[in-house]
Amino acid sequence: MDDRAGATVFIVDDDEAILDAMRILLNSEGFETLTFKSAKDFLRSYQPTQAGCLILDVQMPGITGLELQQTLADIGAFLPIIFITGHGDVPTAVQAMKGGAFEFLQKPFSDEAILNYINGALALDVKNRDQREARQSVLSRIEKLSPREKQVMYAVSAGKTNKVIAKELELSPRTVEIYRSHVMLKMQVDSTIELVKLLDGHKCSNE
Amino acid sequence: MKTGQPWPPSTTLTELADIVIVMLDKQGNITNINHFGCQLLEYEALELIGKNWVDLCIPQVNQTEVRNVFRQLFDGESLVEHYQNAVVSSSGREYTLNWHNLARKDSEGNTVGTLSTGIDVSDALYQKQRAAETLELAQAKTRVLLENTAEGIIGSDNLGAIISFNKTAENMFGYRSEEVLGQNVQLLMPSPHREQHDRYIQSYIKTGKKKIIGTGRELTAVRKDGGEFPIFLIVTDTVFNGEHLFTGLIKDLTHQKAIETQLIEKENEIIRSRERLAHISRVATLGEITAGIAHEVNQPLAAIATYAQAARRLGKKETFDTHELSYVLTQIERQAIRASEVIQRLRNLAKQGDGHQELTSINTLIEDSIGLIATEAENHNVRFKLQLDKNLPLINVDTVQIQQVLINLILNAMQAMENTEEQTSCVTLTSSLETASQIRVSVSDNGKGMNKADRDKIFTPFFTTKKNGLGIGLSICRSLVSAHGGTLNINHHKRKGSEFFFLLPIANTVEGASNG
Numbered sequence: 001m002d003d004r005a006g007a008t009v010f011i012v013d014d015d016e017a018i019l020d021a022m023r024i025l026l027n028s029e030g031f032e033t034l035t036f037k038s039a040k041d042f043l044r045s046y047q048p049t050q051a052g053c054l055i056l057d058v059q060m061p062g063i064t065g066l067e068l069q070q071t072l073a074d075i076g077a078f079l080p081i082i083f084i085t086g087h088g089d090v091p092t093a094v095q096a097m098k099g100g101a102f103e104f105l106q107k108p109f110s111d112e113a114i115l116n117y118i119n120g121a122l123a124l125d126v127k128n129r130d131q132r133e134a135r136q137s138v139l140s141r142i143e144k145l146s147p148r149e150k151q152v153m154y155a156v157s158a159g160k161t162n163k164v165i166a167k168e169l170e171l172s173p174r175t176v177e178i179y180r181s182h183v184m185l186k187m188q189v190d191s192t193i194e195l196v197k198l199l200d201g202h203k204c205s206n207e
Numbered sequence: 208m209k210t211g212q213p214w215p216p217s218t219t220l221t222e223l224a225d226i227v228i229v230m231l232d233k234q235g236n237i238t239n240i241n242h243f244g245c246q247l248l249e250y251e252a253l254e255l256i257g258k259n260w261v262d263l264c265i266p267q268v269n270q271t272e273v274r275n276v277f278r279q280l281f282d283g284e285s286l287v288e289h290y291q292n293a294v295v296s297s298s299g300r301e302y303t304l305n306w307h308n309l310a311r312k313d314s315e316g317n318t319v320g321t322l323s324t325g326i327d328v329s330d331a332l333y334q335k336q337r338a339a340e341t342l343e344l345a346q347a348k349t350r351v352l353l354e355n356t357a358e359g360i361i362g363s364d365n366l367g368a369i370i371s372f373n374k375t376a377e378n379m380f381g382y383r384s385e386e387v388l389g390q391n392v393q394l395l396m397p398s399p400h401r402e403q404h405d406r407y408i409q410s411y412i413k414t415g416k417k418k419i420i421g422t423g424r425e426l427t428a429v430r431k432d433g434g435e436f437p438i439f440l441i442v443t444d445t446v447f448n449g450e451h452l453f454t455g456l457i458k459d460l461t462h463q464k465a466i467e468t469q470l471i472e473k474e475n476e477i478i479r480s481r482e483r484l485a486h487i488s489r490v491a492t493l494g495e496i497t498a499g500i501a502h503e504v505n506q507p508l509a510a511i512a513t514y515a516q517a518a519r520r521l522g523k524k525e526t527f528d529t530h531e532l533s534y535v536l537t538q539i540e541r542q543a544i545r546a547s548e549v550i551q552r553l554r555n556l557a558k559q560g561d562g563h564q565e566l567t568s569i570n571t572l573i574e575d576s577i578g579l580i581a582t583e584a585e586n587h588n589v590r591f592k593l594q595l596d597k598n599l600p601l602i603n604v605d606t607v608q609i610q611q612v613l614i615n616l617i618l619n620a621m622q623a624m625e626n627t628e629e630q631t632s633c634v635t636l637t638s639s640l641e642t643a644s645q646i647r648v649s650v651s652d653n654g655k656g657m658n659k660a661d662r663d664k665i666f667t668p669f670f671t672t673k674k675n676g677l678g679i680g681l682s683i684c685r686s687l688v689s690a691h692g693g694t695l696n697i698n699h700h701k702r703k704g705s706e707f708f709f710l711l712p713i714a715n716t717v718e719g720a721s722n723g
Contacts, residue, residue: 021513108512
């Protein structure tokens with residue numbers, strides 16, 4: 001339930017009746033909603049930092065639902081998207097799912113279903129945001145390393161010994177040892193195993 | 208000389224008169240004759256005096272007869288007046304004279320001779336004879352004419368009795384004239400005219416009000432065998448010696464009606480085929496826009512479902528806002544109506560045109576048509592630009608058919624722009640007054656247009672520029688428009704894109720008012 005805290009269900013559909021009905025249904029279940037008549041209106045007001053999920057009509061004049069999905073991916077906005085459509089043809093559904101859609105629903109849909117999917121999508125968003133936040137913090141820690149410290153860290157995470165690293169970087173093993181302790185400190189880890197897990201877990205292994 | 212017997216004192220008068228005056232003795236010999244007599248008979252007086260009148264001057268065939276007349280005179284009948292007989296001149300010419308004969312008597316009362324005056328009536332007789340012959344000829348001609356007309360001619364009198372019945376009428380009705388002469392003419396009519404006819408005549412004679420006299424009318428007649436047939440009847444009335452003579456001129460319409468029926472049948476068949484074809488094309492058109500329409504119906508249904516779900520959830524709450532619930536229910540109603548309107552439009556488009564025409568505004572038809580394909584247009588990113596004259600007179604049309612024409616033209620325009628680079632595909636619809644009696648409607652696109660060869664063939668059935676086109680849409684549109692007394696054409700002068708336009712006659716408001 002706390003997935004909803006600060007989360008907004010964004011609804012984009014060119015049909016005002018659908019927007020209105022969805023707004024009332026979701027509000028009655030305690031969701032925060034924002035409705036938009038077109039993809040353009042949505043893009044104008046949406047900030048990628050805003051948490052929540054997106055209920056998106058496939059067929060709209062101007063920018064279509066699939067085009068909006070692509071645009072959001074391009075700008076790094078990772079709202080989970082539940083597509084809704086008047087007539088769900090298979091190719092459109094496939095394209096939407098390949099584009100990372102959370103769900104693809106055909107209108108009219110049951111309230112149980114849409115509410116379940118919204119809850120699922122919001123949970124996913126929270127998870128995604130936590131992950132992104134964690135990764136962001138790892139990345140910012142990496143940013144604080146000196147070039148030498150980075151070289152030593154990636155070599156350590158690759159499983160190389162101090163001796164090998166010293167030879168590769170033409171440094172003394174003692175100096176490598178000092179860099180290594182700086183890395184452990186700045187990356188806030190206690191062991192080499194912990195460091196490898198941190199880097200792999202956030203896909204920050206090497207550039 | 209005996210011939211010197213003196214004339215009565217009025218000699219000069221007898222000589223001057225244009226009558227033959229001749230005196231005979233008891234033997235019938237001429238004792239005196241006047242100047243006119245000599246001239247007529249072409250003799251000198253001296254050549255005649257003493258000659259036997261009958262022998263010399265009466266044609267052979269009449270001699271016995273004339274001698275008898277004279278014998279009667281001598282036998283004591285003092286006067287045989289007004290006797291007509293011929294005389295013959297010396298050159299053989301015959302004249303007919305009206306004679307006035309008188310016996311001359313001496314002082315003792317003995318008949319001594321005769322005095323006759325004769326008036327030449329040959330000319331008058333000839334004229335009379337001529338007149339009679341001419342009349343007879345004219346009558347004969349008229350009879351022939353009347354007998355052999357293409358129309359049946361039947362005469363009847365005051366009481367409706369048939370007094371003439373020509374040959375054509377005989378053939379038409381199957382009666383010989385002897386069978387019907389004298390019978391009441393109502394014999395030839397079906398009920399209720401049969402029973403009413405005597406009254407018609409009496410009423411006409413009494414009031415002089417003409418119902419059928421002078422003007423023709425289509426009626427039904429009855430043959431001898433009881434069969435009925437359509438006729439065209441003109442009755443004329445002639446008053447002759449105070450009696451009405453009615454003449455009926457009858458044209459048998461059986462053949463004509465049969466041809467008319469055939470023509471109507473043919474025409475109906477054409478109309479039916481056109482409607483069938485139009486229906487097929489409409490269904491095809493419908494197919495093209497079905498996805499859009501399905502979407503259009505589904506939208507309000509989806510909204511209804513969601514509203515209902517919301518209402519159910521609102522109702523379950525311990526405290527709920529009745530205003531909100533009532534709002535949701537109102538929305539449900541509104542969306543249901545919206546869905547039903549779409550379906551109504553759809554039904555109008557799908558139904559067969561029944562040829563029922565109604566007074567309508569062309570602008571309404573244009574807006575309704577756009578409503579039907581709005582979704583389809585949105586999906587193709589097509590915008591509509593309307594330039595409608597708000598003050599156009601009404602038109603009297605089959606709205607389904609004209610809407611079909613509009614939708615066809617709009618779909619064509621949309622398809623024409625499918626593969627163009629144009630940023631904004633735009634279909635422009637205009638309505639305007641072309642002339643005092645015609646409105647003009649145009650549908651144009653900003654696609655790449657057509658070359659002249661395609662433009663020239665574009666209305667030919669089964670010609671198409673589309674990949675999957677049937678090539679019947681425009682030819683059907685054209686026949687639908689022309690069925691409304693209008694024309695459908697392509698604008699050859701359009702520089703960019705294509706423009707189709709049609710002209711429709713404006714409604715005759717008087718007629719429209721009476722229809723409405």
